[in-house]
Amino acid sequence: MRILLVEDEKKLSELIERALKAERYAVDAAYDGLSGWQMADAYDYDLVILDLMLPSLNGTEVLRRIREKNHKVPILILTARDATEEKVRNFEAGADDYLTKPFAFAELIMRVKALLRRGPVIRSSVLRVGDLEVDRLSQQVKRAGKRIELTAKEYALLEYLATNPGRVFSRTMIIEHVWDQSFEGLTNIVDVYVRHLRSKVDDPFPSKLIRTVRGVGYSLGESVEV
């Protein structure tokens, strides 16, 4: 899988490159709009990550040119501006997804994976993390064969964490997925729900699955060190 990254902020570009390479993607980086367009024109990429504010050729123009030539390649837009109007305009111009800075890297990786998996997405109805089972059809949760009763929100939270075991989800990501944008900035609500979830999912069992990464967020996984 080969990804083209067009981002003029050197540091951010390096950071994204590193994060993507850690996920075993091949990454080519371009630092301005024109070279970004030339690279997209010359090679077949599986995904283009495109910043909107670029020198020499702005992101919207690069997006337009790529779309003119190649209809298939998924394009993920990175932007510091998130006016709804602009968002709509870029989706119309052929963007597949849109990520507003500052974003959590976990979010970026998840979006990238989602875009690359597009097409036949196989999603098993039962998510398994260690001895935890989350049945997405019946919305039932079992741990070590024992059923756990959860409220709707607790279930939504657990299911979201279980979609990517081991990955750390930021509170903002959790709020956006489990609640909605109106709750932005109300990050303590996540802590309260995680605490409740823990008391049901972790407390009765010897091994703990929900992990707190201070300052980052929460993850669900088998190996618990802290």
Next chain:
Amino acid sequence: MNSRSLSFRLVTWYASLLTIVFVLLGSVTYLLVRHYLEANLLDIQARRAHQIADTLVDSIARTGGAAVAYEIEDLYSPEANDRFLRVTRDDGHLIYASGAPKDRSFVPGAVPLPSLNRSREFNRKEELAGGDLLIATVPHRVGEHRYLIEVGVSSAITEATLDDVVAMLAVGLPVAVIIAVAGGFVLVRRALVPVDRIARKAEDITQHNLSDRLPVVRTGDELERLSVSLNHMISRLEDAIQTSKRFVADASHELRTPLTVLRGELESLAQDPQLKSQTTETLGSLLEEVSRLSGIVEGLLALSRLDVGEAQAEWVPFDLAELAATTADQMSLLAEDKDIAVVCEAAPSITVEGDRARLKQVIVNLLDNAIKYTPRGGTVRLQISRQDGFAVLDVADDGIGIPPEALPHVFKRFFRVDDSRSRDKGGAGLGLSIVHSICTAHGAQVEVSSVLGKGSRFRVRQPLATATHSSI
């Protein structure tokens, strides 16, 4: 009427000046009339004296003093005509002196004798006990003697005319002043009507409707110039505020990229399992600060977006009561965590129009605020009701309350009641100003009342959706 108002002051000045001018004019008129009347009277007396001198005194050498006196008495009968008449020779010999007049206005004997050696005729006014006497004196030479013929009349005649003049002035002057003042007052009032209109419009202009302008009356006068200058000033203010708003938006945008880098670097560091626990702690603390910084940047951006009116992006009718109930439900765990009861009392189907997500944020922020500042075991009450054309949303708590001096500021950006009580609660001081901006964008009003130690109440009043819209 306000004694400091421009119209009052103008009219007062105008009236005082007018009175002074009228009094001066009246005095001058009075003096002129008196002078004219007296001069006229003296002229008549002088002519009479000449007549006496030419016809009677001239022949005194032939006829003798007694005959002259008899002739005068016979021809002029001064007593009957209330006149004073005296003929004196220059050696002091009295030829003739009239007796007391019929009206007893003067005593002839009390009139002093002028110096007898004057050779030219002259007029004088003698002030006597009974009144003034106007006397014309004509010297007349006959042979080696000079005779002084004095003819006088009481000034009472002129006094009567002058009294009429004074009476006319005394009545006419105040009437003229009153008419002039009333006219002036009406004129000033009319001239100042635009000032009133400008003032009222200027009152209405706040930072939210700076695009409005003052009315300009095309009269070409000072008021037109004033309103045009004020409008220019408002334009400059509008520009300045626009610039500052754009600055906030641009600055927030610019901060986002470095924040992303900062967060990304720290996150990738924090996930290194070989770090010492102290380092992990520090990284965690740094990440928390980055989150707070991001929160502030997001809040500022949200505010600047509301400022430019982006809230109208998704304008739909929806049920506010239902939205409030579900939001309260979603936040109930947050309240339960502090043993706070959230009581939601919503009247059925209250339809308003607006951006649903934004209005939800109003409810979320108000509830969050109430829960934050209510101690363990308290109650937060959420009420939605209908009040003459408005949907009213009340969020009341029995928490710590807000001191009265802080109440007018709670909706200002970055305002904190006091630093110690909210910083540890994680507030950036933007939540309530976001509430305020969203409400303003929706044509809603938000107000707060509070009793320190008893609790606070936030009330949002939003116009109900019109029937045609709510049925769609």
